[in-house]
Amino acid sequence: FAIGEFKFLRRLLLVHGRWNYVRQSKVFLYSMHKNMVLTMTLFWFSFFTAVSGCSPYESWVYSAFNFILGLPIIFFGILDRDLSADFCLSLPQTYSTGRTNVLLNIGSILQWIGNAMMYAVVVCLMSYNVLFPTFYFLDLYTAGTIVMIGLVIALQFKVMFFHHQWSSYQIHSMLFSFYAMFLFYMLIAASVDDYWNYAIMTYNEPITWLWGLFTVPFTAVFIDWFAYFSRYFLFPTQEMIYREMEKSEEYDDLNRLTCLSAQGSYRKPKHPQDSQDPHQRLIAQREIEMT
Known part of the structure; x- marks a missing residue:
């Protein structure tokens, strides 16, 4: 592609380049995560079936997994912005997120793999162990559909947890994904012989709504909530610090004075301590740190 003027390069790199890196990194990590969780539920289920290879999911239900979950992460990868454009321009250090590959390094990938393992353990322990006596009264595909819904x-x-902002497109994609799951299972139950009427039987089970709709999802997302806030208060990442800086009064002063600096409204002191104005000392100190 061509850049008409070099002045466009600054915004292209510091704003759009960083946004794209953060979004695409999380799209990749989430896509890996969700498929690993699904595979691990089959792995743990094999121990209940003498490693026979039997699946609790009907083949169409299994195949619809990525289709149902595809739309929300696509809109996230297009629209989400973790920091505002003004903040990224006023603090160029934020570009180091992509330059140092913070989100796609080995440590980050291993964390997501560990999180996927925890999700699978929670879903399997709660679905296969806790509900195992109940499965004696349910057929295989009904029990598997309950697990899949959860x-x-x-x-x-x-x-939803790692969204930084919400637009109408993202909200509608989440709602569409939610309702499409139940509708798609109904269509499968009406057209596939092996799954005939299974969706109706599943929806008529109270445990579907108590367990699949509330207990399992909220327990699983508690893992993310606990891990995030533990790190937020104990070992915050640089990205967490940036987001807090954006909300703080210090950023408001820095942003205002950066605009004044661009307009030539104040004289830059040689050293931060040369100025009696605390705002000038702040922006001068920031400029020294940038260099």
């Missing part, structure tokens, strides 16, 4: 909603909650 898994899908838990992963939808995960997408």
Whole structure:
């Protein structure tokens, strides 16, 4: 592509380049995460079936997993912005997120893999162990559909959890994904012989709504909530600090004075301590740190 003037390069790199890196990194990590969770639920289920390879999911229900969860993460990858454009321009250090590959390094990927393992353990322990006596009174596909509903909603909650802003497109995609799941299972039950009428039987089970719609998803997302706020208060990342800076009064002063500096409204002191104005000392100190 061509850049008409070099002045456009600053915004292209510091704003759009960073936004794109953060969004696409999380899209990749989430896509890996959700497929790993689904695979691990099959792995743990195999121990209840003497490692026979039997699946609790009907093949169409299993195939619809990525289709149902696809739309919310697509809109996240297009529209989400973790920091405002003004903040990224006033504090160029934010570009180091992509330059140092903070979100796609080995440590970050291993954290997401560990999180996927925890999700699978929670879903399987709560669905296979806690509900195991109940499964004696339910057929295989009904029990599997209950597990799938809980898994899908838990992963939808995960997408909601790492959103930084919401637009009408993102809200509608989440609602569409939620209702499309139940509608799609109804269509499968009406057209596939092996799954005939299973959706109706599943929806008529009170445990579907108590367990699949509330208990499993909220328990799974509690893992993310606990991990995030533990790190937020104990070991905050640089991105967390940036988001707090954006909300603080210090950023408001810095942003205002950066605009004044661009307009030539104040004289830059040689050293921060040379100025009696605390605002000038602040922006001068920031400029020294940037260099």
